Amino acid sequence: MPDTAMIFAAGRGTRMGALTQTIPKPMIPVAGKPLIDHALALVDDSPIRNIIINLHHLGDQIVDHLDLRDIRFSHEDSQLLETGGGLKKALSSLKSESIVTLNSDAVWTGPNPIPPLLKTWDPGRMDALLMLVAPQNAVGHTGQGDFLMAEDGLLRRGAGLTFTGCQIIKTEPVAAVGDDVFSLNVVWDRLLAGGRVFGLEHQGRWCDVGHPEGITLAETMLKDANVRPI
Numbered sequence: 001m002p003d004t005a006m007i008f009a010a011g012r013g014t015r016m017g018a019l020t021q022t023i024p025k026p027m028i029p030v031a032g033k034p035l036i037d038h039a040l041a042l043v044d045d046s047p048i049r050n051i052i053i054n055l056h057h058l059g060d061q062i063v064d065h066l067d068l069r070d071i072r073f074s075h076e077d078s079q080l081l082e083t084g085g086g087l088k089k090a091l092s093s094l095k096s097e098s099i100v101t102l103n104s105d106a107v108w109t110g111p112n113p114i115p116p117l118l119k120t121w122d123p124g125r126m127d128a129l130l131m132l133v134a135p136q137n138a139v140g141h142t143g144q145g146d147f148l149m150a151e152d153g154l155l156r157r158g159a160g161l162t163f164t165g166c167q168i169i170k171t172e173p174v175a176a177v178g179d180d181v182f183s184l185n186v187v188w189d190r191l192l193a194g195g196r197v198f199g200l201e202h203q204g205r206w207c208d209v210g211h212p213e214g215i216t217l218a219e220t221m222l223k224d225a226n227v228r229p230i
Helices: 014-020 035-044 059-065 082-091 114-120 171-175 184-193 212-224
Strands: 004-008 050-055 072-075 098-103 106-108 128-133 147-149 155-157 162-170 197-201 206-208
Touching: 004 035, 004 082, 035 050, 035 098, 035 106, 050 059, 050 082, 059 072, 072 082, 082 098, 082 171, 082 184, 098 114, 106 162, 106 212, 114 128, 114 162, 114 197, 128 147, 128 184, 147 197, 155 184, 155 197, 162 171, 171 184, 184 197, 206 212
Parallel strands: 004 050, 004 098, 050 072, 128 197
Antiparallel strands: 098 162, 106 206, 128 162, 147 155
């Protein structure tokens, strides 16, 4: 069972425009607290106790903000490694057979997505278990969907459910990629070919806060759900 969560926080946040010239995107406030704190709240409200965060653009601000917390940091100072490469680098300091991942630029309503993943995780038949959301519940997201899900949860590529950034994935297939810079799509494609990628549908809403308009959308979503900032 996974005991560590990786939070992706290394992006430059270019879609945020001027907002990320002086602060990193994970430190942008939404509903009274930085985005990174929304992600951390999900981990804190789960059985996961170990956290690692990757850093790049203005990462020192994130380190300072989390100074009093027992969190590991994986620095990508020289170059951005993308999701797969960032996770691969972070794994060099971990000894986990599987890991939970989260994006730092998303806000959720409904149940915490991590406990259902942990409850459903079956490493005997799964190499990855992805938390997905229906298009009508993907606030601020303009994509056509990423995966189609069978009744047993098996995934295949297609315009259907949207990946939220939250998943459990085995570490060995990530570490086995020869490149240093790569997307997790590289890993998923290999695992999908073997029928080893499964999904769950989140029973709530999820907002992609990757652009300035996403801040207002997220705050409205939280207000509509009567979610008070911690």
